[in-house]
Amino acid sequence: MSPHFIWPYEVIERVGPVVYRLALPAELERHHNVFHVSMLQLYHSDPSHVISPTEIEIQSDMTYGEGLIKILVREVKQLRNKSIAIVKVLWQRNGVEEAIWELDEAMRKK
Numbered sequence: 266m267s268p269h270f271i272w273p274y275e276v277i278e279r280v281g282p283v284v285y286r287l288a289l290p291a292e293l294e295r296h297h298n299v300f301h302v303s304m305l306q307l308y309h310s311d312p313s314h315v316i317s318p319t320e321i322e323i324q325s326d327m328t329y330g331e332g333l334i335k336i337l338v339r340e341v342k343q344l345r346n347k348s349i350a351i352v353k354v355l356w357q358r359n360g361v362e363e364a365i366w367e368l369d370e371a372m373r374k375k
Contacts, residue, residue, distance in 0.1 A: 274287040274290075338352065352368075353367075
């Protein structure tokens, strides 16, 4: 489930060609349990990946706070006549392979 995947949850039914119903835990029963395939990621079993929803505080809008561990790479991309500063960020509870590119907020404020 996006923005970062919280998993694993079992797929219990294929509702349509690109829509699936998941077996969500009791803590998430207030939320709709049908998701488009673009919001899902294939899971390969690994016991070290399991994160209990009680270990992270999931908000009512299905978001959770996540702290920055470190910035891995800084780059400036040139788009026509505009320079865009971006950083590759390693977030708490994620591995290096899950680091994501974000706009460099420090550069945006200048």
